[in-house]
Every structure is written in C-alpha cells, then in structure tokens.
Amino acid sequence: MATIVKANNISKHFGQKLVLDGVSFGIHKGEIVGLIGENGAGKSTLINIILGLDSPSSGHVSLFDKKNDDKSVKDKVGVMFQDSYGLSRIRGTEMVELVRSHFANPLPIATINELAGLGPDMRTMVLKMSGGQRRKLNFALAMAGDPDILFLDEPTAGMDSTSRYEFWNQVRQLSQAGKTIFVTSHYLEEIEDIASRIIFLRNHQILFDGTMANLKNRFTKSIVEFDTRKPEKEIIAYVHTGSLDSDNQGHYTFTTDDPDKLIQELVPVISEIQHIKITQNTLDQIFREVMKEGQN
Numbered sequence: 001m002a003t004i005v006k007a008n009n010i011s012k013h014f015g016q017k018l019v020l021d022g023v024s025f026g027i028h029k030g031e032i033v034g035l036i037g038e039n040g041a042g043k044s045t046l047i048n049i050i051l052g053l054d055s056p057s058s059g060h061v062s063l064f065d066k067k068n069d070d071k072s073v074k075d076k077v078g079v080m081f082q083d084s085y086g087l088s089r090i091r092g093t094e095m096v097e098l099v100r101s102h103f104a105n106p107l108p109i110a111t112i113n114e115l116a117g118l119g120p121d122m123r124t125m126v127l128k129m130s131g132g133q134r135r136k137l138n139f140a141l142a143m144a145g146d147p148d149i150l151f152l153d154e155p156t157a158g159m160d161s162t163s164r165y166e167f168w169n170q171v172r173q174l175s176q177a178g179k180t181i182f183v184t185s186h187y188l189e190e191i192e193d194i195a196s197r198i199i200f201l202r203n204h205q206i207l208f209d210g211t212m213a214n215l216k217n218r219f220t221k222s223i224v225e226f227d228t229r230k231p232e233k234e235i236i237a238y239v240h241t242g243s244l245d246s247d248n249q250g251h252y253t254f255t256t257d258d259p260d261k262l263i264q265e266l267v268p269v270i271s272e273i274q275h276i277k278i279t280q281n282t283l284d285q286i287f288r289e290v291m292k293e294g295q296n
C-alpha cells in the first residue's frame with residue numbers, strides 16, 4: 001500500500017517549550033486517520049509541520065515520497081484549517097475561484113459546492129457567513145484542487161447536527177473514492193465513527209497508533225450485564241474471567257477482558273439468564289480515563 005505521509009522522529013520546541021517529542025508514523029492511501037489529543041497537545045503543530053507551514057526542530061517529513069515543499073505535492077493536498085482566512089469582503093464563490101486558479105486540474109465550482117453543501121449561501125460575502133457556513137466554505141476550498149489527501153483540522157466545529165451528518169457522509173464517500181483523510185476533532189464520537197485508525201498524542205508523544213478495536217482492547221475492559229433469578233453465589237461460582245461490579249435485584253454487571261469467555265462460562269446456566277448485554281467504553285470515555293490517569 002502506498003505511503004502518502006511519512007513523519008520520521010518529529011520533535012518541535014517553541015522556545016523552551018517542548019510540543020512534539022520523537023513523533024513517527026506513516027499514512028497509507030485510503031486511510032482515514034483520526035488524530036486526537038487534549039487542547040494544546042500539538043495536533044495543529046503536527047499538521048503544520050507535515051504541510052511544510054512550520055518546520056520541525058528535528059526529524060523530517062515526506063509527502064508522496066517527496067519533500068513537503070516540492071511543487072508537485074501542492075496539487076495533491078487539500079487542507080481545511082481551523083481558523084478562517086483574512087479575506088472576508090469577497091463572496092464565497094470568488095474565494096473558491098481564487099483557490100481553484102492555483103491548481104492545475106481543479107474541480108468544477110458546481111461539484112465543489114455539491115461536496116460542501118453550501119447551496120446558494122456560497123454567493124454570500126464571507127464576512128456575513130455564519131460559523132457553520134464558513135466551515136463549509138473551508139471544506140469547499142480544501143476540495144477545490146481535487147486533492148488526493150485531505151487534512152481536516154476540527155472540521156465540524158460550529159456545524160449543526162444535520163450539516164455534520166452530511167459532512168461525514170461526504171468524507172466517507174471521498175474515502176471510498178480513494179482519497180486519504182487525516183482529521184483532528186474534539187468530537188470523539190465522530191472520530192470513533194469515521195476513522196479507520198486513531199493516533200493519540202499524549203505528553204508530546206504518540207501514546208497509541210492503531211485501529212479503534214485495538215485501542216479498546218488496550219485501554220478498556222468490557223462490561224457484561226444480564227438478568228437472572230439465580231443467587232449470586234451460584235453465578236460467581238461459574239465466572240472466572242470477570243469481576244462482579246454489582247448484583248442489583250437480579251441484574252448482574254461484570255467487568256472483564258474477555259467477554260466471549262465469560263459468556264462461555266455461563267453456558268451451564270444460560271437458560272436461566274436473560275437480557276445479556278456486552279458494552280465497551282466509547283472513545284470519549286477512554287480519552288477521559290487516559291487523561292485522568294496522567295493527572296494522578
């Protein structure tokens with residue numbers, strides 16, 4: 001699989017302040033990578049370094065196997081920044097035209113608007129656009145050059161629920177069409193939903209890099225719940241792979257590393273068990289737990 005981004009041992013200081021410390025990873029074609037970390041973790045700094053907008057204190061980055069300032073790379077990269085741009089006294093359509101003119105093979109403006117979902121609002125002066133409309137315009141600008149890789153920095157902040165839903169559907173379709181996506185967001189349920197891979201920045205380094213399933217296996221246990229009239233001591237006698245959290249009027253809650261095995265252990269009494277439910281922590285819960293651990 002082609003590696004589109006290679007970040008090799010990136011460190012970054014701002015003055016005395018260490019922000020990134022030996023960060024390395026590769027991003028492959030077609031992946032949707034979710035970069036997560038607390039406020040100030042260095043997500044935007046890392047994106048800026050990958051894009052060549054900032055330089056690392058040490059380490060190096062390549063995009064499409066070239067240096068990130070190589071001219072041939074520019075046409076293949078689309079970026080949706082967090083902040084709005086300086087030009088605000090022109091219409092959205094004019095802004096998109098301006099950006100299109102910088103690319104060799106831009107998408108038609110109607111296609112760009114279809115992707116961004118701005119409709120007639122694209123003709124509004126940028127100054128008069130709402131926060132959500134500006135986000136959509138930012139997405140339009142990111143897509144203007146028909147990029148192979150899209151960097152999305154907090155793309156849905158300020159978007160209403162329907163717009164978010166449509167936005168992520170669009171991103172999913174772009175991914176299915178072969179685009180590579182690198183996204184940061186504090187809306188972790190959205191990252192959990194969209195990303196094929198999570199990179200978790202913590203204490204200036206990569207704490208975790210892998211699939212959501214791997215992340216859950218590493219940082220969380222499963223909860224197995226069920227109802228039964230069997231007395232507690234009988235149930236406990238069967239279960240060896242989990243610990244009983246509560247037995248509340250016949251509703252049992254076990255925490256376990258291996259929910260499949262726990263269910264197998266219950267097989268002798270399974271006919272007397274009802275409403276079995278297995279759950280795992282969400283990305284949001286895992287994130288909060290990992291952050292809490294760091295404070296202790």
Ligand SMILES: Nc1ncnc2c1ncn2[C@@H]1O[C@H](COP(=O)(O)OP(=O)(O)OP(=O)(O)O)[C@@H](O)[C@H]1O
Binds near residue numbers: 014038039042043
């Ligand atoms: N140009 C700069 N000069 C000095 N410090 C900077 C600069 N840019 C970023 N920083 C600092 O680097 C750290 C990382 O900032 P960055 O914006 O990369 O974090 P982030 O993970 O994107 O945060 P957020 O989730 O809040 O957007 C912060 O402490 C920030 O104050």
